Amino acid sequence: MYLTARQGALHRFAEHSRAPRGELDRHFHDYEHSITVLVPSYAEEPGVVRQTLWSAALQEFPSVRVALLIDDDPEPTDPSVAAKLDATRALAGEIHTALLEPCxxxxxxxxxxxxxxxxxxxxxxxxxxxxxSYTEAAEWLEDMAAREQVNDHVDEFFVDSVLMGLARELRLTLLALTAAAAQNAAPAFDRMDELHLRLVRIFGAEMAYFERKRYASLSQEANKAMNLNSYISLMGGSWLPDQRGDALVLRPDATAGPVTEEGRAVLHIPDSEYLLTLDADSLLLRDYCLRLVYFLESSENSHVAVTQTPYSSFRGAPTRIERVAGATTDIQHIQHQGMTRYGATFWVGANAVIRKRALLDIQEVNTVGGYEIRTYIQDRTVIEDTESSVDLGTHGWALSNYPERLSYSATPPDFGSLVVQRRRWANGGLLILPKLWKQIRERRFRHEPVPFRELLLRVNYMSSIAWASFGLIFLLAYPYDSRLLSPLILIAALPYFICQSMDLKDSGHRYLDILRIYGFNLVLLPVNVAGVLKSIQQAFSGEKIPFARTPKVKGRTAAPALYVVVPYLIVAFSLLTLWRDFMDHNWGNAAFAAVNAVLATYAIHSYIGVRNSIVDVALGFVDWLFVAPKKPKQQTTERPVATPETTDWSTILYQGDRRLNRDLRGTGDRRRRIGVK
Structure with missing residues (x-):
């Protein structure tokens, strides 16, 4: 499957023709549609979110609205958390103020x-x-770049590729204008108008932030999908915050102005033809929106619902684990391009441009707690983008990857945060397979062809972590001898390793990174197996798996002790196998065991660290021993008597008797435990 996707990617790269700048300016000169950039954020560092918002705000698009969707607790009690939340809330206003002058x-x-x-x-x-005008715009960007603090490789990328990249492109246009003046020539009026308009659009983004957890009428599910769904469900409407008892809800409002007759503020959320979902740790290059929307508006792509550039990793990462994780990410960029060649594209949630009307086709409406909740992106699994890809295909929509690197995202800087990310990636693929079979039946019912290569690539994408993980366990554990290890097996694998090494080199890495990736996969084996087993558990229980966000904080994230200990066990077992096969003169298996022992040892040293291993195992042992003390029962004498002056009458009228709801929920839980329907 790797070689098949790679072949498709080579064809796509060879056939791709970049649209000229003048054609883009002509197409969008009188453009009336808009795009809304949705940036879901939870417990992020404000500095990380700030760079993401700037990369979205500086997009060269006619009408851009950037909405930061803050999913933190709106009223934290920890002063440090509250200060960070206030700083995050202030980002939209700060960027808006900074853009006013150049705009x-x-x-x-x-x-x-x-x-x-x-x-x-x-x-x-x-x-x-x-x-x-172009000189002033370029100087403004260069001045901003000069004021930026560069503390790591991500900051360096933001300054060099986002800010200075745009400044260099404006300088290139300025060079052309200077040359025209030297030759006593000038562009036509229409072209000069387009060039002026380009500057207005670069600095003309609207900025806003939204907190869904303030409102009881919106979903309170703790995952990225419902954060996005809550905002999308409000788009194109006017909403009046209404305090009903102790609950603040949003109800539709027909008021034309920003306030009602009672003086209450009305929340207006404009609609958009296109949505751009962007993770809070990702950065876009300047013409991402322009080129991807232009691609969607080509007549041959009218059936495409989602287009994206699968993100690449930031160069110059300081840690070995971040570099090797980035290498696997860059390889995936090539793989996804090939999957598009064969119609097997999957939405990768870090960034994507989406037709909003396609999401309306797959929306579901449910009633939760008496409120109507609209779901566009399913949150049944923790890989919501993959499941939504299948839903869109079932309704006749296609997805496509744009064959350029226009988006970049951070990779986990330590083993603990990598565990969280990769365990989430490994969880859910098996659960979505039944939906894929449903999509295939629907397409065949519509007499649409389902190419065999597309089917293989899709199944491989969703379930390869499962069979590859258990297959690797079998290879490590089964005591086979030379009769079962044919040289043809190794020869058959050579094209895969050679081609992947070449792809790594073309992506800016090294040929030998293929060996580092193999060791990387060895230490991630327990993580992948745990994710697969979680999927199986969810399939039987039917319960949602909590969405575990990848930590994006300063400092190291501790890894669970189990995922630290198992790589050491792999090394010990490989050494035992090496000794046993050496004594039995089983040279083929001995060589395989030696390679596993060496590469796994290197991976432990480089990606986990011996000292970090000791700390994480000790923390895991302490957590296992620790038992939270039971709170002593309070000796209550006489319940306080509610008086008319102190009774919260509005909450009583709105909520009713909430104790009854709790009793019913407890009864339901007990019934489920004993199997009573």
Missing amino acids: ERATAALEDFRRHAAAGDEPTDLLASLSR
Whole structure:
């Protein structure tokens, strides 16, 4: 499957033709549609979120609205958490304020140009003003880049590729304008208008933030999917925050103005033809929106619901584990391009441009706690993007990967945070397979072809972690001898290892990283198996698995002791196998065991660390021993008597008797435990 997808990727890269800048400007000159960038955030570092918001705000698109969807507890009790939350809330306003000056300057220059053009001035007379506008815009970006603090490789990428990358492109346009002036020539009026308009759009983004957990009428499920769904369900409407007892809810409001007659603020959330979902630790290059929306609006792509550039890793990571995890990410970029060649694209949730009307086709409406909850992106599994890909395909929509690297995202910097991420990735694929069979039946019912390669690639994507993990356990544990180890097996695997080494080199890594990735997969074996077993447990129990967000915080994240101990057991067992096969003169299996022992030892040393292993195992042992003390029962004498002056009458009228609800829930739990229906 790797070689098949790789072949498709090579075809796509060879056939791809980048749309010229002038064609993009022409297409979007009188453009009226908009795009809303949704950035879900939970307990993120404000500095990380800030860079993501800036990369979205500086997109060269006619109408961009950036919405930061904060999913933290809106009223934290910890002062440090509250301070970080306040800093996150302030980001949208800070970016909006910073953009005002260059936006107003570019808008004034555009209006001045159009006024002089209507008065009959010659294009050559207006060229100096256009050049001055581009000089000011480039200098503004360069000044901002100079003020940025560069503490790590992500900061360096933000400054060099996001800020200075845009500044360099503006300088390139300025070079063309300077050359035209030197030759006593000038672009046509329409082209100059497009160039002025480009500056207005670069600095003209709208910024906002939203906290769904403030409102009882929105889903309170702790996952990214429902954070996105809550905001999408409000788009295109006006909503009035209404305090009903102790619950704040949103109800539709037909008021045209920003406030009601009673003076209450109305929440207006504009609608958009396109949505861009963007993880809070990802960065976009300047023309991401422009090129992907242009791709969607081509006539041959009218059936495409989601397009994306599978994210690449930031270069120059300081830790070995971050570099090897980044290498696997960059390889996946190539694989996803090949999957598009054969119609087997899956949505990768770090970034994607989505047609909103496609999400309306797959929406589900449920009533939870008396409130209507709309679901577009399913949260039944923790890999919501993969499940949504299948849902969209069932309704006749296609997905596509754009064959350029236009988005970048962070990889976990330590083993503990990597465990959280990879265990989540390994969980859910098996659960979605029945939906894939349903999609295939629906497509065949519509007499649509289902190519065999597409089917194989899709099944491989969703279940390969399961069979590869258990297959690797078999290879490590089964005491086979030379009669079962044919040299043809090794020869058959050579094309895979050779091609992956070449892909690593082309992606900016090293040929020998293929061996580091093998050791990396050995230490991740217990993590992948745990994720697969969680999927099987969920299949039998029917309960949702809590969404575990990848920690994106400063400092090291401790790994569970089990995932630290098992890699050491793999090394010990490989050494035992090596000794046993050496004594039996079983040279083939001995060589295999030696390779596993060496690479797993290297991976433990490089990716986990011996000292970190000791700390994590000790912490796990202490957590296992620790038992929280029981709270002593409070000796209550006489219950306080509610008086008319102290009774919260509005909550009583709205909530009713909540104790009855708790009693019923307890009864339901007891019935489920004993199997009573």
